[in-house]
């Protein structure tokens with residue numbers, strides 16, 4: 001049995017709207033601004049299913065802002081309230097308590113035009 005999440009091939013099924021804090025918004029903004037223009041535009045213009053995170057990179061089958069992803073994304077799969085249906089045995093940690101107050105949801109309150 002694996003002890004890491006089986007993300008490959010999942011095509012971002014768990015990557016929907018996630019809450020972000022102001023600190024995370026700034027970090028994502030910095031990341032997006034640092035991307036080469038071509039890469040940024042290609043990522044922005046990918047056709048995603050409604051509900052899929054605006055930063056999910058369908059072409060590469062991974063998070064498009066991985067090192068700047070929000071805390072909830074980092075915790076996904078390992079907490080009892082953030083279970084991955086492909087590896088539910090990994091969700092052993094207690095429910096998540098966010099350290100900071102979220103300012104809104106990525107993909108709903110914050111879209112590409114905000115970054």
Ligand code: SF4
Nearest residue numbers: 015053055056063073
């Ligand atoms: S920021 Fe990355 S890991 Fe988080 S939901 Fe979006 S694509 Fe998925």
